[in-house]
Structure formats: C-alpha cells, structure tokens
Amino acid sequence: MKPVYNFCAGPAMLPAEVMQKAQREFVNWQNHGISVMEFSHRDKHFMAVAEAAEQNLRKLMNIPDNYKVLFSHGGGRGQFAAVPLNLIGLTGKADYLVTGSWSKAAVAEGKKFGEINVVAQPSVVGGLNAVASPNEWQLSDDASYFHYCPNETVDGIEMFNEPEVGVPLVADMSSTILSREIDVSKYGVIYAGAQKNIGPSGLSIVIVREDLLGHALDVTPSIIDYKTMSDNDSMYNTPPTYAWYLAGEVFKWLLDQGGVPAIEALNKKKADLLYDFIDSSDYYRNGVEPSFRSRMNVTFQLADEADNAAFLAGAEEAGLMALKGHRSVGGMRASIYNAMPLAGVEALVQYMEQFQQR
Ligand SMILES: *Cc1c(COP(=O)(O)O)cnc(C)c1O
Numbered sequence: 001m002k003p004v005y006n007f008c009a010g011p012a013m014l015p016a017e018v019m020q021k022a023q024r025e026f027v028n029w030q031n032h033g034i035s036v037m038e039f040s041h042r043d044k045h046f047m048a049v050a051e052a053a054e055q056n057l058r059k060l061m062n063i064p065d066n067y068k069v070l071f072s073h074g075g076g077r078g079q080f081a082a083v084p085l086n087l088i089g090l091t092g093k094a095d096y097l098v099t100g101s102w103s104k105a106a107v108a109e110g111k112k113f114g115e116i117n118v119v120a121q122p123s124v125v126g127g128l129n130a131v132a133s134p135n136e137w138q139l140s141d142d143a144s145y146f147h148y149c150p151n152e153t154v155d156g157i158e159m160f161n162e163p164e165v166g167v168p169l170v171a172d173m174s175s176t177i178l179s180r181e182i183d184v185s186k187y188g189v190i191y192a193g194a195q196k197n198i199g200p201s202g203l204s205i206v207i208v209r210e211d212l213l214g215h216a217l218d219v220t221p222s223i224i225d226y227k228t229m230s231d232n233d234s235m236y237n238t239p240p241t242y243a244w245y246l247a248g249e250v251f252k253w254l255l256d257q258g259g260v261p262a263i264e265a266l267n268k269k270k271a272d273l274l275y276d277f278i279d280s281s282d283y284y285r286n287g288v289e290p291s292f293r294s295r296m297n298v299t300f301q302l303a304d305e306a307d308n309a310a311f312l313a314g315a316e317e318a319g320l321m322a323l324k325g326h327r328s329v330g331g332m333r334a335s336i337y338n339a340m341p342l343a344g345v346e347a348l349v350q351y352m353e354q355f356q357q358r
Contacts, residue, residue, distance in 0.1 A: 005344035008322035011195040037242040053248030070206040071234040076193035080109035082224040088114035090144035100152030130289035151176035156299035199247035271295040283356040301331040
C-alpha cells in the first residue's frame, strides 16, 4: 500500500509509532490481561500513566512549578466558557483580540459571562490578511485577562510574538501547542483541545498559573472549575483516560524526536517548503501577510476555483487526504502538525506541481 498522508485540521494524524504501540497493547496492557482503558482512573497503574504524561508535558514545555496542568473534558470550545467562568469575576470584564474564526467564536461564548471588549478585528495589509498592529488595540484599563488565539486554524494566521499587556495573558493554543518553543511564564492560562497536536479528541489541556485559581463565578460547573479540577488532580470526575494515555504516548514520542526545539526546526522546514513552492507558482496563492503565515495550517487557493474539485479528487488518488479548506473560507488547507513527516509535505508539493502543469 502506498503511503497516505492525512492533512486534516482535526482530529489530525497521530504519529504512526504511537498508534502501533497502542495497537500492540490495546487488549493486554503491560501484561495485566486488560486494556488500559478498563482500569479505574484511581488505580495506581493508571495514576502512573497520568503522572508520567503530566511530567513529560512539563519537561517538553518547561512549565514552571507555579503552574498547574489540568487534563480536562470539553475540547477547545469548552474552554471558551471555562476561561471567563474562572477568571472574569476578577473585574467583570475581559479584553479579546480577534484574529480569525476561533478567536471570534471565543468572544461570542465569553459574552454570556461578562463584559467582553474586542480590542481589534482582523486586519488587511496590502490585500493580505494580517493581525491588527498592537498600537491599534483598544485595551480597557480594568480587564481581568487578555484572550487571544496564537494560531487561527481555519484562517492560517499565526502570531509568533506574545502580546505585551499588563493583565494575565490567556491563549487558545489548540493548533500550535508543542509546535514551537513558548515561554509559559508569560501566560496566565494556556489551553488546547488535544486533537491537533496532542492526541485524539475528547481531552483538553489547561496550563494555569496558581494565583488564577479560586476566582470562579459561583455558577461555574465544578468539572470546569480550575480550582476544583486542580485540587482533585483532574480526577474530580472520570477523566477521558484513554485519550490521556494516548497523549502521554505522544509526549514520549515527541521527547524521542528531540523535544520541541527539534520538532520546531522540522515544522519550519515543512512550512517553508510549502510556502516557497506556493510563492514560486503563479497558479497557487496564499492570502496571508508573510509574517503571519501559520506553520501548522497552510491555506492556499487555486487560480481558478472551478479546478477545486479536480484538485481534491486527484489529491485523494495520490494518497493526500483532507486538503479541502474550511467551509467558511473555501480554497485549500494543508494542516501539517507535528505528526506530519517531511515526506508528506514533499509529496504534496510534488502533486501540486503536477496538477498545475495539467
Ligand atoms: C479546533 C479548535 C478549537 C475547537 O476545538 P473543539 O475541541 O472542537 O472544541 C478551538 N480553537 C482552536 C484554535 C482550534 O483549532
């Protein structure tokens, strides 16, 4: 069978080695005669899995000791509610930077729980999509926190520098976590749905600075109250244990690859290869201002929209799956997360070259 490369934005491809290991031990885990997913979450064997996953994530991201790591339910969107429920009570108000679809969705959810001030909308520079420049942001002087999305998965827009604001920085890192080095100490809260760069769907990771625990609104459901979750080591209720185990295996795999610096170098190489090819072609086009081009989600359009169906059909035949852009923006999107090997991007570029010649 020829290799198949899956460019899906999420749930996304997982490292083959991780899935093969999971398959080998699926029914009979560590010779216990049962699956890891059949263990009680409070059993010492599963607790060891849970603890190792957290420690390896701490190692990968250099998470300082004054931060808690939570393994939660509800994906990225669950955090669109959890963040304001936990933090907006500080002043009743929060600042949100809108850079694309996901940060916009976070605003809509946040409005249910307090006053949301949108500091800026997406901007266009020379006909290319960009992030509004910080000197245009309308910050409020009493925000509980500042929320933004460093990588807009749908729009293919990434911000590589942290905003400098005087309030806790909250980041939706669903599609950029672990893809490049991040200084965790600059953040109040980092969260991510797992299904892009961490593991299967059903799990979300929350990294929260300790002083931000204990401010939740009274109505906050306990399973998304950061303090309750933290006090119970993310086992206030039954966590998604199998997803947690698989995330732990992905963390081990990432450490074996050389950790975040090594994968960052590879991610840069993959993205450069694709963008350089797009730029060199007059048939394909990327509509994002170069300094904001996402390394994880590369969006592109064909010169003639009418070719889209043929492009996608040919791609599938060549073993290149899920290249269709999000329905809200159209065009194409290649999601090239950590698990995508360089060979997958090379195969895509080769196919794009052949297609444009036809
Ligand atoms: C995928 C994604 C989400 C939504 O995640 P769900 O787990 O489906 O709720 C939120 N934010 C970003 C940046 C994403 O990429």
